[in-house]
Amino acid sequence: MKILFFCPRWGQEDVEWDVFLRKVKQAGYDGVEASLPQDEKQKFLILNGLEKQGLQFIAQHYETTEKKFDIHCQQFEQRLLNLASGNPLFINTQTGKDYYTFEQNKQLIDLARKISGNTGVKILHETHRGKFSFAAHIAGTYLAEIDDLRITLDISHWCNTAESFLHDQQEAVALAISRTDHIHSRVGYPEGPQVSDPRAPEWKEALDFHLSCWDKVVAKKQAEDAPLLTITSEFGAPPYLPLLPYTKQPVVSQWDVNVFMMELLRERYK
Incomplete structure (x- = not known):
């Protein structure tokens, strides 16, 4: 099984696309995860730049x-159709709202399925917090009811929502892992969606928990003889990334x- 690694555009928006893409390539990533503008000329420049650098593209939706x-x-x-027009490897979408009803969020999931069928993407x-999948026990309900629902696993959000490492929600976590096709490798903790620095020894418990979840995804894909798994390193920019008081200097480099x-x-x- 091949595992491809992607770099988020998030946090690098002030860097020109051509400079950003060269930087991504030099760092050893296989591709980029990002949204696309509606403007056709801007969209072409981004997609052409990806092709020139030999980088693959995951389309990301979060704007609705x-x-x-x-x-x-x-x-x-409209946004999913715009992203699909860029012929991405797939679209990763933050879907719905936590306060929409089950039927409303399901309608959005059904709409995404229809768009996927029509476009082949x-x-x-x-x-993700704030979306239909904001908590393990809630997402578990959708996964149980919608057999073909496939997810991007960013379990850092669930740790924050539940104020725990989810040791009492293992059934929901296991179901989510069984439906995972893409990973966002951010490390969260019970009081926040992102630790300050996963390299620091004080965050070992948090890192080990996330590694154990990702290990299970990888093992399941290998057991299924899946040809591909994708991972985006998605530690975020401020305010996800903590800042020092008064100076507002990042405590660590996101990159x-x-x-x-x-x-x-x-x-x-x-």
Whole structure:
């Protein structure tokens, strides 16, 4: 099984795309996870740059925040179609809202399935606070009811939501792992979605918990003879990344931490 590693655009938005893509290539990533602009000229420049660098592309959706459900559906559809037009490896979407009903969120999941069928682009739904999948026990309900629901596992969110390392929610975690096709390798902890620095010894328990979850995903994919698994090192920019008081200086380099996570997992799963 091949494992490909992706770099997030998040946190590098102020870097010109051509400079960013060269930096990604030099660091050893296989591709980039990012959204796409609606403007066709800008979209072409990004996709052409990826092709020139020999980098693969995961499309990321997060922009639909409209509260009114009907408008939310329309914007969600437009954004997924725009991302699909870029012919990504797949689309990773932060879907719905935590306060929408089950049926409303299911309608969005069904819409994503329809778009996937019409475009031929696979769509995964990310476990994420504020979305339908904001907590392990809630996401478990959707996974149990929707047989073909496939996810991006970012379990850091669930640790934060549950204020625990989910030791009392193992059934929901196991179900999520069984439906995972993509990993966001951010490390969370009971009081937050991102530790300050996963290299620091005080975060060993948090890192070990996340590694154990990712190990199970990898083992399951290997047992299934899956041809591919993708991982995005997605430690985020401020305010995910803590800042020092008054000076607002980052306590660590986001870029360095993400490269560390990529190299750690590449060595672990080689």
